[in-house]
Amino acid sequence: MIPNAPSAAILRQERLYDQSDPLGPLQHKYGVAPTLLEPGTYSTDVLGIDFEFTLTDWWRLDDERPGSMNLVPPKAPVGGLLPAFLVQRPVGLAPIDGVASLTSSRDFNYPPSELGQWLDDVEQINVLDTGEFRAGNRDATWWDVELDPEAGRTIANCVPGVCIFAWWSGSSSRTVTRDLESLRYYLIEDPLGPIFVLLAAEPSDFKEWVIAAEQVLGAATFGPSAPSPIRDGVHTASELLLPPGVPARVSGIVSLSLTPTRWAAVFQRPGYVQFAPQSYANFEAMPALVIPDSTLDGESIGSTGQLLELIEASGATRLDDEVIAGQLVPSYQLVEGKPLIRRVALQDGHDPAFAEWPELDVARVWVLETPDGPMLLAAEAAAPHSLDSTVEETRKAATWIEFDD
Numbered sequence: 091m092i093p094n095a096p097s098a099a100i101l102r103q104e105r106l107y108d109q110s111d112p113l114g115p116l117q118h119k120y121g122v123a124p125t126l127l128e129p130g131t132y133s134t135d136v137l138g139i140d141f142e143f144t145l146t147d148w149w150r151l152d153d154e155r156p157g158s159m160n161l162v163p164p165k166a167p168v169g170g171l172l173p174a175f176l177v178q179r180p181v182g183l184a185p186i187d188g189v190a191s192l193t194s195s196r197d198f199n200y201p202p203s204e205l206g207q208w209l210d211d212v213e214q215i216n217v218l219d220t221g222e223f224r225a226g227n228r229d230a231t232w233w234d235v236e237l238d239p240e241a242g243r244t245i246a247n248c249v250p251g252v253c254i255f256a257w258w259s260g261s262s263s264r265t266v267t268r269d270l271e272s273l274r275y276y277l278i279e280d281p282l283g284p285i286f287v288l289l290a291a292e293p294s295d296f297k298e299w300v301i302a303a304e305q306v307l308g309a310a311t312f313g314p315s316a317p318s319p320i321r322d323g324v325h326t327a328s329e330l331l332l333p334p335g336v337p338a339r340v341s342g343i344v345s346l347s348l349t350p351t352r353w354a355a356v357f358q359r360p361g362y363v364q365f366a367p368q369s370y371a372n373f374e375a376m377p378a379l380v381i382p383d384s385t386l387d388g389e390s391i392g393s394t395g396q397l398l399e400l401i402e403a404s405g406a407t408r409l410d411d412e413v414i415a416g417q418l419v420p421s422y423q424l425v426e427g428k429p430l431i432r433r434v435a436l437q438d439g440h441d442p443a444f445a446e447w448p449e450l451d452v453a454r455v456w457v458l459e460t461p462d463g464p465m466l467l468a469a470e471a472a473a474p475h476s477l478d479s480t481v482e483e484t485r486k487a488a489t490w491i492e493f494d495d
Contacts, residue, residue: 114154124152126164134159137179137285140313143306156319157181161306172271173291175303179318180257180265180286183208202257202284205277209233214241214254223276225287226310230278237269257286272296276307282315330356343379345461345494351486361434361462365487376450376470377484379491381462382431383444391431394464398457404430406455414456414467414488424453426474452477454484460493467491 114136117123127149133142136154153160161175183200200208209215218234239252251268265288267273274296276287287307291299325332325340332338337349342358355366361381382391391397398420402408406422413419424430429446430453450470454477458465469484471477 114156114159116151116154116159120151123154124150127151127161135313136319137177138282138316138319139179139280139285140311141177142311142313144309145306161303171268171290173295173299174288175299175306176265176286176288176290178257178265178286178288179283181283181318183257184255202277202286205275205284205286206231206233209235209275212254214238214243214252223304223308225276225278225307226312228278228280228285228312230276230287230307232274232276235273235275237267237273239269256288274300278312280312280315282317285312325356325358330358332356343381343460343462343465346379347492347494348490349492350490354487354490359434365483365490376468377480377487378468378470380431380433380447380466380468382447382464382466383434384432386429386432386446388432391464394457394459397431397464397466401430401455401457404428406430409454412456412485414458415491415493417458419456419458419467421454421456424448424455427451454481456488458493461495462493 113122114134116127116132116134117125120127127145129145129147131142131144133140134154135141136156136159138157141159148164150162150164150166151159152162152166157180158176158178160177162173166173180202183202183205185200200211206220209217214237216236216238218236220231220233223230223232237252237254243252243254251270253266253268256265256267267288267290271290272293274289276289278285278287287303289296289300289303325338330338330340332348332350332354334350334352334354337347339347340356340358340363342360342363346363348356348363357364357366361383362378364376364378366377382397384390385400391400401422401424405425405428409421409423411418411420429448431447432444433447434444448468448470450472452471452474454469456467458467467484467488469477469480471480
């Protein structure tokens with residue numbers, strides 16, 4: 091009997107988007123995850139390396155994107171985190187003291203090949219056992235670990251349990267683990283960057299889960315060594331946490347380079363990058379860069395002059411020009427509660443959707459010319475009394491940005 095397929099799942103890693111082909115080949119063939127996989131042999135290239143595996147029973151594919159895939163039992167709870175059989179191509183391990191604070195200066199760099207050393211160095215992790223494993227045609231090392239909740243968490247918004255931030259898959263997707271679950275990490279060797287496997291389950295189910303997962307992993311075949319499928323240095327996750335002083339590029343706005351002066355949360359979609367410099371998510375104050383897609387009537391906006399005419403015609407108030415990203419640019423106070431343009435709201439391997447913008451009632455904008463076309467630097471606020479502080483945060487964020495020539 092075919093098990094019931096869930097309609098959605100909340101995964102322990104960020105979903106990637108805005109790739110030339112963000113859905114993996116299994117999703118193209120069998121349906122967008124979560125989707126059921128019947129017994130048989132499957133192949134995917136989302137790790138950059140061909141990965142062929144055989145299932146002897148029904149499983150559910152909960153994610154398959156560049157750099158990451160996740161397999162779970164067919165009747166695993168929808169929206170649950172356990173169990174997990176997460177196969178990823180990490181590009182970096184988290185700093186050993188975590189990322190709970192947005193203002194502390196920290197050094198990121200533990201390369202993925204140093205997973206064993208990282209496990210020894212992270213205060214919150216106790217290594218219980220370790221051993222060797224043959225993952226199909228590749229050598230692997232595994233570590234059984236537990237998290238010590240008394241040692242503290244390294245990521246704040248994790249409920250239930252105490253969480254640590256483990257690694258980046260892709261260039262920005264993050265993986266977290268919790269003290270409420272039993273955990274085994276595998277490092278599968280590759281000269282161009284190892285493959286990681288994370289097995290997580292309820293403690294009472296863990297031994298059985300390891301047996302089931304190792305049956306799949308032990309018979310797998312990995313193709314010739316190849317680089318990670320993610321463009322080096324370009325952050326593709328929808329939600330980022332960027333360290334101070336390190337230039338970063340994002341896929342949401344191709345010509346943009348960001349160098350925060352402090353820890354900063356960044357939220358992105360194609361043509362839209364929102365900054366949260368002081369707090370992880372403050373939806374009453376939203377500094378952002380916005381590429382207008384079209385007028386409210388659906389007419390494309392192709393030039394800065396057209397955008398300026400649209401703003402003037404809306405009744406916006408012209409303010410003093412300011413220097414932003416090396417340009418002397420006009421600024422405007424938009425009419426309160428009145429949308430101005432449409433922007434791309436979501437693009438996730440399907441046709442783009444659009445949203446009227448601004449989303450909040452009060453907004454001040456600066457009009458930029460960029461290699462990506464006309465763009466708005468915007469300070470949005472839910473109410474007039476919040477605008478001044480949002481404008482100040484936006485001006486600070488504006489010092490981080492540069493555009494390609």
